[in-house]
Amino acid sequence: MNFEFTEEQLMIRKAAKDYAERELIQDVLERDAKAEYPTRHVKNLAELGFMGMLVDHKYDGGGMDAVSYVLAMEEISKIDSSLGVIISVNNSLVCYGIEKYGTEEQKEKYLKPLARGEKIGAFLLSEPEAGSDATSQKTTAKDKGDHYIINGVKNWITSANTASTYVVAAQTYPEKRHHGINVFIVDRNSQGISLGPHEDKMGMRSSDTHSVMFTDVKVPKENRIGDDGFGFTFAMKTLEAGRIGIAAQAVGIAAGALDRAIQYSKERKAFGKVLAKHQAIAFKISDMAVKVENARNLCLKAAWLKDQGKPFGLASAMAKQYAADIAMEVTTEAVQIFGGYGYVKEYHVERLMREAKLTQIYEGTSEIQKIVISRALLKD
Amino acid sequence: MKILVCISNVPDTTTKIRFKDDNTAFDTTGVQWIINPWDELALTRAIELKETSGEAIEKITVVSVGPKTAEPTIRKALAIGADDAIRIDAEPKDAYFVAAQLAVVAKDYDIVLNGIEACDYNGSAVGGMLSEFLEYPSVSAVSKLEIENGEIKVSREIDGGTEVLTTQLPFVAIVQKGIAKEPRIPSMRGIMMARKKPLNIVEAVEAEVLTEFESFELPPAKAACKMVDAENVKELVDLLHNEAKVI
Structure with missing residues (x-):
């Protein structure tokens, strides 16, 4: 140890x-106020x-390990979690998926420019009626011999407008349900792709989020990742790794709020002494710090397991669920400590609170994580 | 042309300063160590010069006088972009001792860069002493360093203006803020390369230590801020005169 x-x-x-x-x-x-891409x-x-x-x-x-990635994600997200999600999606969903399951040709053509950051990737799984329930994909990919034709709508896509490379899940064999899903690397400039309006989000407003429509989009067969019908497994495995990034992002949001609350408590006076000298506030800080430290350690453990080549799915689900939930609690408490100042934008903590909320929702809601965790523990 | 950047391993600028051994030594417990900020700016400028001057600059070496525990700081300099590094294996006891050590390696370089001071003891002495040991010309308080058609042009801030000088090689530049905009952040590639770059360890030479620390003391704690009503100039003047005794 x-x-x-x-x-x-x-x-x-x-x-x-x-x-x-x-x-x-x-x-x-x-950028938060204007919802401007960084x-x-x-x-x-x-x-x-x-x-x-x-x-x-x-x-x-x-060539960095997951522990380094967690540390970097926390530091970036302490200040700006919009950058956190942009980095996370590119690294741990798009690049990770192509690197782990793609062919050498796919890696050469698509992974390299993504890894250099010359191109940005997006991960298109969610749909208007398939969020947490990713098995019910309505988007179709019809097998036409040497190519597929994709039709359908994807929702809540991070970096949809900036990305040049899409990793898209679609149903090829509806009768096989999730065993019929495939995943494809799709060039954003392909004919038949159009974007919905920029989503006016509550937080992480500097990342660009859109829905994406596919109308008879032709995708060469060599752009399918893995065997026919591998798509659902691909998505689940990739999200398993993606959770580590989002968990670290949530830790960063919480730690950023904690840092600001500590600083404010030492400066702001009430009833003749600084807030830090009021036990009600000091105890809040203590509770927040313990939660942040716990979440950080869960994240690092998941990352460490991944680096060791050991199974990390349970650990990453625990890290994601706990870090997201405490990020919400800790940022809410930070706003409380700041009082009126916490409710205005200048002091950052209200933004962190808005950002924390998303970590409980995307890349698997806290409830979905609890399903993952409890199933792992309760299976026969 | 070869550039040597002398770097000090110093406590992070946010360190809470404590003393031990009856206030005769700095307590290093729990201290985070960094490259002296002025040295880091010097290194950044050296890298900028190498990037923009074509083949003119052959390599950048960093050198530090310090024990093995200083190596993470030296490797940070390698991660930022120095080509190789030298650690002179000795405790940096005082400016004279350090300058004497640096002189041994510095004689092989055309441009020797030193930060104007180190943010630990702020002695501001090593650069000048080093140029004396080397018998090289030196320019202090350099805030701009350029190479134009193989000629070195340096600027320094003087009272009421800027002095621009040219100098022959080899020379010692003692640099201050402004030499580079801000220290460079190492890239992933740089961080991974750092361990692969040469870090040569050199035995220290015999040199005198001319100073000894008698005792340290912390500056008095800042007094509480006193607010004076904007209308009440008389009270302000009175306080400045009688209490703060500054006018």
Whole structure:
């Protein structure tokens, strides 16, 4: 047992922290207000290697371990979780999926530019009527011999507008239900793809989210990932890894709120003494810190298991559910500590509270995580 | 052309300073160590020069006088972009001792960069001493360093303006803020490469230690802020005169 980080892990954490505190903080409020995509930051973070940090060197990635990834995600999300989700989707859903299950040709053509961050990827699984219940895919992919024809609508797609590479789930054999699902790499510029309006979200407003419509979109057969009907397994395996990133993002949101609450409690006076000297506030800080530390450790354990090549699905579900739920609690308490100031945008904690809410919903709701966890524990 | 950047391993600038051994030594318990910020700016400028000057700059080496525990800081410099590193294996006891050690390796370089001071003891002495040991020209308080057609041009802030100088090689530049906009953040690739780059360990040479710490003390705690009503200039003047005694 060893709780020490390596020198490289510490350097990555510091690099992420420096970038967030130096650059992201400058326009995070403005981008939130205007729901503006962080083009400049995505480019800079790509140059530093964050967009493909988990991908192997031989595919132009950073070759980093999941522990480093968790540390980086936390630091970025403390300041700006919109960047957190953009990095997470590219790394742990799109790149991870193609790297683990794609062919060498697919990796050469699609993974490399994604790992370099020259291109951005999006993961298209959710549908208007298939969110948590990903088995009931209505989007179809008809087998036409040397190609597929995709029709349908995908919903809540992160980076839908910026992405050039889509990983799309669609039903090829409806009678086989989820065993009939396939996943394809689709070029965003393919004929027949159109976007719905930009979603006006409650939080993480600087990430771009749209629905995506497919009308007779032709996809070459070599763009299918894995065997015929592998799609559902692909999606579940990929989301298992994706959860680590989102859990770390939730830890970052909570830790960011905690840091701000601690600082504010030491400065703001009430009844003749600073808030920190009021036990009601001090105990809140204590409770928040314990939750953040617990969530962080769950995340790191899931990441460590992944790095060791051990099964991490249960750990990542626990980390995601717990981190998301405490992010909501901790940010709500932070707003409470700030009082009126917490309710206005200038002090960041209301934004963190809005952002925390999404971590309980996307990449598997907290309830879905509880299904995953309880099934793993209760199966015969 | 070869550039040497001298770096100090110093406590993070947010460290809570504590002393031990009857206030004669700095207590390093729990301290995070970083590259001295001025040295980090010097390194950033060296890398910028290498990137923009074509083949003119052959390599950038970083050197630090310190024990093995300073190596993470040295590797950070390698991650940022230095080509190789030298650690002179000794406790950096005082400025004279450190300058004497640096002089041994610095003689092989054309441009030697030092931060104007280190944020631990803020002695501001090593750069000047080093140039004396080397018998190189030196320019202090350099806020701009450029290479134009093989000629070195440096600018330094002086009272009421800026002084621009050219200098021959080799020379020592003692740099201050402004030399680079901000320290460079290492990339993933840089971080992974850091362990693969050479870090040579050199034995220290005999050198005198000319200073000794008698005792340290912390500055007095900041007094509470006193608010004076904007209308009440008389009270303000009175407080500044009689209480703060600054006018």
